[in-house]
Amino acid sequence: MDKFMQAAIDEARQGLAEGGIPIGSVLVHNGQIIGRGHNRRVQQGSAIRHGEMDALENAGRQSAQTYRESVLYTTLSPCAMCSGAILLYGIPKVIIGENQTFLGEEALLRERGVQLDVLHNNECLHLMQAFIATQPTLWNEDIGE
Amino acid sequence: MDKFMQAAIDEARQGLAEGGIPIGSVLVHNGQIIGRGHNRRVQQGSAIRHGEMDALENAGRQSAQTYRESVLYTTLSPCAMCSGAILLYGIPKVIIGENQTFLGEEALLRERGVQLDVLHNNECLHLMQAFIATQPTLWNEDIGE
Numbered sequence: 642m643d644k645f646m647q648a649a650i651d652e653a654r655q656g657l658a659e660g661g662i663p664i665g666s667v668l669v670h671n672g673q674i675i676g677r678g679h680n681r682r683v684q685q686g687s688a689i690r691h692g693e694m695d696a697l698e699n700a701g702r703q704s705a706q707t708y709r710e711s712v713l714y715t716t717l718s719p720c721a722m723c724s725g726a727i728l729l730y731g732i733p734k735v736i737i738g739e740n741q742t743f744l745g746e747e748a749l750l751r752e753r754g755v756q757l758d759v760l761h762n763n764e765c766l767h768l769m770q771a772f773i774a775t776q777p778t779l780w781n782e783d784i785g786e
Numbered sequence: 787m788d789k790f791m792q793a794a795i796d797e798a799r800q801g802l803a804e805g806g807i808p809i810g811s812v813l814v815h816n817g818q819i820i821g822r823g824h825n826r827r828v829q830q831g832s833a834i835r836h837g838e839m840d841a842l843e844n845a846g847r848q849s850a851q852t853y854r855e856s857v858l859y860t861t862l863s864p865c866a867m868c869s870g871a872i873l874l875y876g877i878p879k880v881i882i883g884e885n886q887t888f889l890g891e892e893a894l895l896r897e898r899g900v901q902l903d904v905l906h907n908n909e910c911l912h913l914m915q916a917f918i919a920t921q922p923t924l925w926n927e928d929i930g931e
Contacts, residue, residue, distance in 0.1 A: 686847055687847075688842050688847055702832075722871040723870070725870020726866070726867040729865050730833075731930050786850055
């Protein structure tokens with residue numbers, strides 16, 4: 642397993658252990674994780690701290706150049722908000738754990754030239770399947786449904 | 787002047803007074819402001835707290851139904867990230883102060899059925915023109931350029 646996707650999964654599991662939604666993400670620049678995070682809807686009562694957003698926030702203020710040399714890893718296909726953040730900062734490549742439980746804005750990202758790699762990772766899939774089965778209302782809230 | 791756009795401008799001015807980027811936003815539901823905010827890149831070292839995101843975060847966790855009955859006011863045309871958040875939560879209407887200093891993802895929002903009203907407000911315009919003229923590097927950072 643790619644060590645960066647493993648780090649994103651570790652973040653997702655940490656979120657789950659905190660009673661949160663198990664989605665994690667890391668931002669990687671020059672082979673180093675510069676930001677890592679997980680969904681904090683439950684933990685912080687947050688409407689904007691999806692896993693990817695949390696990783697970007699924890700990376701802090703970065704130059705446009707840094708974003709354009711970075712790769713974002715996320716355990717789940719990025720929603721419209723997180724996809725918009727990817728486009729804002731011009732992140733050229735996103736590695737996605739799975740897109741079976743939720744298909745985000747992959748078509749838009751591809752159309753705008755972002756390279757996507759969907760791993761169809763079973764650990765990511767099972768984390769979300771189990772979570773959605775047990776907490777469907779919370780999950781729907783997180784995706785605005 | 788619409789009192790809600792005035793509230794968004796008040797937020798922008800508060801951000802400026804704090805040494806930040808003068809963009810403000812309010813989320814309105816049933817004629818009441820349920821979240822208000824401004825850009826906090828400087829104040830919090832934040833990569834994700836654009837004005838609209840800050841207003842959404844400060845509104846806290848809301849139901850899908852609430853978002854779908856809400857109107858978002860913002861002093862500046864929403865960037866890809868903020869537009870993505872609007873799409874995620876299905877906010878049906880956005881009132882924009884100005885889109886001359888920065889044109890965000892208005893075409894995408896319209897294509898997805900979001901109603902936009904651009905006010906071409908001079909106060910919003912002058913706030914941003916003055917800011918961009920004095921702090922171009924900070925402004926470019928905020929829009930990933």
